[in-house]
Amino acid sequence: MNSVLGGERPEIAGRAVFVAPDDGVVFDGGVGSDARPSAGDGIARELARLVDPSVPADAAERAIAVDQTNTSVIVDERLVVKVVGRWAAAERAAHLLERLADAGSTDVAGYAGRVDWRHPTRGTSTLAVVTEYLPGAQDGWDWAVDDVVALLADGAPEPDFPAILGATVARLHDVLGADAAPAPDDAAAARERRAAAALDAALEATARTGGPAAARLANRAASVHRDIRSLGATAPGLVFDLHGDLHVGQVLRSPGSPPRYTVIDFDGDPQLDASERGRTDGAARDVAHLLVSLDLVAAVAQKRLGRAEPAAFAWADRARSDLLDAYRATLVRSGLFDPALVPGLEAEQLAAExxxxxxxxxxxxxxxxxxxxxxxxxxxxxxxxxxxPPPSEPTSS
Structure with missing residues (x-):
């Protein structure tokens, strides 16, 4: 169920929440990181109870993650409460999760509801989103890399997750693309400009920091730019609300036989301004981002192995093919996907990384x-x- 709080400074668990001049959502009595909710202060529990009254008044809270925008807390070992750190930061995620829930999707964590805030001058915005907690779940920067390292180092079977991911994303696109609309006539030129700007930014960043990566990118800029220019010759196509920041790290794998894969974090691309994260685009953008992340998995696996290993990218080649084949075989609304966009959007994403x-x-x-x-x-x-690869660090990718 959904719930609504009202007023300029509603009180939650004994602390008033208000919107700062910079649009930050701040809880009274806190400074810096303490201005956000944290496990044990009761804020996430009270928000969870507004959505699910069966949550006990003394339910335990446990920290799960803090990112640049939001704070997530596990409540009662069964719900995750994501509380925004900025006004309007969760509008997009709440909207898309509701649509997927209404369609009966099991490719995302179960949606319990949201808590909206009706502000007297700012209007209404989502303060918190409450979803199912998935015990033992890992994100793909762990489980995907583990699978590839096991393949390369121990001769484990070929991982089957690329095809699973392809089919999963196709099902999500079929739901979210139900109201797809024709893109503007200038969509191709706009995509090319955006991608070219991403390459320019990457060239500037690597040139500034120097090192071997700068020379390697400079030597490959012409090839990357060729792929980007291909975007200008594509059709506008159909656009709809995408995931927007899709990579293996946005896919949780939960233990089981078979394991369950769920897509998370529908907030959009964190490198874009909040006002731009909700823009629609073609399905190929999500697909291209996910394909790029398979190459990044291959790189992380080589770091884990402690050596450059050509077999890692040989795996990535097979994995990309398997993912695309499964995606296209599963996608019912085939008109959503234009493969001609993929090379240019991949080039953009590599530069953006x-x-x-x-x-x-x-x-x-x-x-x-x-x-x-x-x-x-x-x-x-x-x-x-x-x-x-750089030396492996046990706690980082």
Whole structure:
């Protein structure tokens, strides 16, 4: 069920919540990170009880994750309460999860409801989204890499998850694409401009930081740009509400026989401004992002192995083919997907991964560097070293 709070400073678990001038959602009595909810303060529990009155008044809370925008807390070992850190940060996710729930989708965690906030001057926005908690679930940067390392190091069977992911995303697209509409006539040019800007940003970032990745990207920029230019020759196609930030890390695998795969985090691309995250696009964008993430899994697996291993990208080649075959075989609304968009959107995403690393996570640079080095031929204009993985760190990808 859904619930609504009203007022400029509604009280939750004894603390008033208000919207700061920068649109941050702040709880009274806290400074910095303490201005957000945290496990044990009762805020997530009270929000959960507004959606599901069967939650005990003394239900336990446990921290699960803090990201740049939201805070998630496990309540009663059965619900996850995601509380926004900024006004309007969860509108998109709540809307898409409701649509999927109404369609009976089991490819996402069960949707329990949301708590909206009716503000006297700002209107109504989602304050919290409550979903099913999946015990023992891991995200794909763990389970997918584990599977590939087991294949390469121990001779384990070929992982079957690429085809599972392809079919899963096709089912999600069939639901979300039910109200797809024709893209504007200038969609092809707009996609090409956006992708070219992503490459320019990646070239600037790598040139500024220097190192081997800068030379490897410079030597492959012409090839990457060729793929980007292909976007300008594509048809506008159909557009709808996508996942928007799809990669293996957004797919949880829960223990079982067979294991359950669920797609999470429908908030959109975190590198875009909040006002742009909800824009519609063609299905190929989600598919391209997911294909790129298989190459990134291959890079992380090589880091785990402690060596450059050509068999990792040989696996990625097979995995990409399996994912695409399963996606196209499962997709009922076939008109949603234009394969001609994939090369250019992949090129954009690879560039965006480098920029993301520059802005937020420098140690991640090696992964998109590996994928670009593998996928694109070099002009050899600049001296470059072969790509090799950095030393493995037990707690990071």
């Amino acid at each position: 480098l920029t993301y690393a520059d802005r937020f996570l420098p140690r991640w640079r090696y992964a998109p560097d590996a994928a670009i080095t593998h996928r694109h031929p070099s002009t050899d204009d600049h001296p470059e070293d072969p790509w090799t």
